[in-house]
Amino acid sequence: MSSHPQRQTDRGTAPLPGRVPTGGVPAQPPRPPGAFLQARKQARKPRPKRTGVRRFLPTWRMTLGGILLFLLLLTGAFAAGYLLVEIPPANATAVKQSNVYLYADGSPLARDGEVNRENVPLTEVPKPVQHAVLSAEDRDFYSESAVDPKAMIRAAWNTVTGKGRQSGSTITQQYVKNYYLAQEQTLTRKVKEFFIAIKLDREKTKDQILTGYLNTSYFGRNAYGIQAAAQAYYGKDCADLTTPEGAYLAALVNAPSAYDVSAHPENKARADARWNYVLDGMVKEGWLGERERAAMTFPKPGRTKAPPGMSGQRGYLVEAINTYLSGSGAIGEDTLQAGGYRITTSLDKRKQKAMAEAVKTQLMSRLSTSNPVDRYVRAGGASIDPQTGRVVAMYGGVDYTKQYVNNATRRDYQVGSTFKPFVFSAAVDNRSTTQDGRRITPSTLYDGSNRREVQGRSGPTGYRPGNEDGTDYGEITVAEATDKSVNSVYAQMGEDVGPEKVKQTAIALGVPKDAPGLAEARQSVALGVVNASVLDMAKAYATLANHGKHGMYTLVDKITKGGQHVSLPEREDRPAISRQAADTTTMMLRSVVANGTGTAAQSAGRPAAGKTGTAEEDKAAWFAGYTPDLATVIAVMGQDPKSGKQKPLYGATGLDRINGGGYPAEIWGRYTAVALQNTAAKSFRLDLQPGAEAEPSEPAESASSGSPSASSGSPSGSPSGSPTSSAPATGGSSRPPSTAPSRSPSHAPTTSPVTPPDEDEFFPESDGF
Known part of the structure; x- marks a missing residue:
């Protein structure tokens, strides 16, 4: 028996306190409560401190807490929005107001007509037409909720990243916008639209919502709703609509002015693509068979009926103003159509009248019902103040109710040789040289032989453009080639400069970058195969008149609605080309x-610069010109009133052909003389390219101009600083005095004016679209 007393425990025998157990090892005292956890805590290595960037990063606890807080706030905001936003009564769009258009002096120009709407039940809309609209705007309408958050986020992202403004709205949201809310693109409106759409989806059936959408959507041509x-x-x-017709109308809802092939024939390709998109979507959704689709x-839509009160020039002007406002982003197309705006335009009433009278006196009065070619004649004009970019006059056609297409804004005719000055401007601006290294100036010599093969840097190109009437000019200066519009010289110059540089210069001056014939930047671009509008060319020539500075043009000076001013885009001048390039071209x-x-333009009676042009097959004749304070472009075009096809003007008004130096230049001269009457004539102040010689003498002032004689002066910044010389820049050669030569029948009418035919008889209510 051991000499050490022990005690019994539930875990066996343990030594008594204070006793040393057998073996000589002292007994350990019992651990206090929590000692084990404390020991582990002491044994754990201390957590390293957060250093560097990690100090500023949130922990996972903070991140999780933030997400939970965001979700809580989002849920609360959604609940609050749903409870607070009520479905309002119908907005003013449902009861459209008129827009009032004024001349720059505040006198009335036009007032658009009443809303054109006729509500119909969904049962009167054919199923294929319903499906076409769904294919165009919201293919999941019947299966989805009132809103599509994914589409809204995607649209917002595309808008922010510059891929174009997109709405991401379902048909329900679009109906809410059309019927209950204003059209402005604001965050407040989008939030209201979101909650009203959700509530509306709970209170109305899908068919009821689709019916409302079809009856409130704007389709263009002043038509609200599918029936109109x-x-x-x-x-x-x-x-009675067919499936293809329904698909075209469905395509229009997205952007009526962009797809209406009647108002703008150049929209045909775009409209056709959108139409195909709608039909292909119908096939994809099982609403249309592939064989039927093929x-x-x-x-092709039928003829257009002009709204009441839009006769004469008023309809053309209103259309151009509305297109400008929607295109510039000042007011959305659907917002503008809601009405209630008071629009003061930049149009000068006196100049507007002068342009209309000039076209009538110089051209329309010479047309005869007995000459079938005279039925093809169309005219367009646009006039811009170069310093301000304000469009002061426009001529769209004989009458908006008879010829619906605006000849001032259409982009389906070639500009011809009026494009050649852009080639020379590009040459000077880029300091271009000929193939043998000579700097291109007005006195640079070129071979003007007819059908001379264009030479590239690596040899012949195979391109052999012909001169007008097949004329051989031999060795000729650039200035003389410009006077006589020699194609072989400018084709070679375009190759010397480079088609891409010519293209970029034209765009900088004001020609649309997507203009047909320009985008490809081919060799022939130098000869004016580009399709651009009269207004486009007026903007480009205004840039030349403004010494190479290009500013956004405007048709509107002021807009108010309900007494409140509406913001307009600000004009910002930017250098398009150098002043020397612009002035030497001038x-x-x-x-x-x-x-x-262009000698017929001397009838303006003041210093003027300009260029004639003729499209291929003489389907259009142009004159583009400017004084220091007014840039104006006039075009005479040929179009069959029945088929809408472009037609040559051979034989119009009894002449063999119509060139830019004939009617267009004469209209330009008469208009400019009247438009600038009683204003002091200004001389061009030019900073010329080194090597360019002095400008030609100024033509004598006509007795009817009512302006004082222009004083001569030295070109501003001229290399020589000498007074203006009377010798033209021809590389040293002299020219006859600046007198207008006698004009051949191809350039000017030889018959006396006749009584204008009855317009209702002469201009049928169809433009072939």
């Missing part, structure tokens, strides 16, 4: 008026 659109485009009730052709174009193909 069917009448406006196809002259039938919507119940047999469909584009349904000097050569002065010679065209003084001694070249």
Whole structure:
């Protein structure tokens, strides 16, 4: 028996306190409560401190807490929005107001007509037409909720990243916008639209919402709703629409002005693509058979009926103003159509009248109902103040109710040789040289032989453009080639400069970058195969007149609604080309008026620069010109009033052909003389390219101009600083005095004016679209 007393425990025998157990090892005292956890804590290595960037990063606990807080706030905001936002009564769009248009002096120009809307039940809209609209705007309408958050986020992202403004709205949201809310693109409106759409989806059936959408959407041509659109485009009730017709109307909802092929024939390719998109979507959704789809052709809409009060020039002007406002982003197209705006335009009432009278006196009064070619004649004009960019006058056609297409803004005719000054401007601006290294100036010599093969840096190009009437000019200066519009010289110059540089210069001056014939930047671009509008060319020539500075043009001076001013885009001048490039081009174009193909423009009675142009097959004749304070472009075009096809003007008004130096230049001269009457004539102040010689003498002032004689002066910044010389820039050669030569029948009418025919008889209510 051991000499050490022990005690019994539930875990066995343990030594008594204070006793040393057998073996000589003292007994350990019992551990206090929590000692084990404390020991582990002491044994654990201390957590390293957060250093560097990690100090500023949130912990996972903070991140999780932030997400939970965000979700809580989002849920609360959604609940609050749903409870607070009520479905309002119908907005003013449902009861459209008129817009009032004023001249720059505040006198009335036009007032648009009443809203064109006729509501129809969904049962009167054929199923294929319903499906076409769904294919175009919201293919998941019947299966989705009232809103599509994914589409909204995607649209917002595309807008922010510059891929174009997109709405991401379902048909329900679009209906809410059309019927209940204003059209402005604001965050407040989008939030209201979101909650009203959710509530509306709970209170109305999908069919009721689709019915409202079809009856409130704007389709263009002043047509609200599918029934009005069917009448406006196809002259039938919507119940009688075919599937291709319904697909075209569905395509219009996205952007009516962008897809209306009647107002703008150049929209045909874009409209056709959108139409195909709608039909292909119908096939994809199982709403249309592939065989039936393959047999469909584009349904050309019928003639357009102008709204009441839009006769004469008023309709053309209102259309151009509305297009400008929507295109510049000042007011959305659907917002503008809601009405209630008071729009003060930049149009000068006196100049507007002068342009209309000039076209009528110089051209329209010479047309005869007995000459079938005279039925093809169309005219367009646009006039801009170069310093301000304000459009002061525009001529769109004989009457908006008879010829609906605006000849001032259409972009389907080639500009011809009026493009050549852009080639020379590009040469000077880029300091270009000929193939053998000579700097291109007005006195640079070129081979003007007819059908001379254009030479590239690596040899012949195979391109052999012909001169007008097949004329061989031999060795000729650039200035003389400009006077006589020699194609072989400018084709070679375009190759020397480079088609891409020519293209970029034209765009900088004001020609649309997507203009047909320009985008490809081919060799022939130098000869004016580009399609641009009269207004486009007026903007470009205004840039030359403004010494190479280009500013955004404007048709509107002021807009108010309900007494509140509406913001307009600000004009920002930017250098398009160097002043020397613009001014040296001006000097050569002065010679065209003084001694070249544009002598008829001398009738303006003041210093002028300009260029004539003729499209291929003589389907259009142009004159583009400017004084220091007014840039104006006039075009005479040929178009069959029945088929809408472009037609040559051979035989019009009894002449063999119509050139830019004939009617267009004469209209330009008469208009400019009246438009600037009683204003002091200004001389060109030019900073010329080194090597360019002095400008030609100024033509004598006409007795009817009512302006004082222009004083001569030295070109501003001229290399020599000497007074203006009377010798033109021809590389040293002299020219005859600046007198207008006798004009051949191809350039001017030889018959006396006749009584204008009855317009209702002469201009049928169809433009072939």
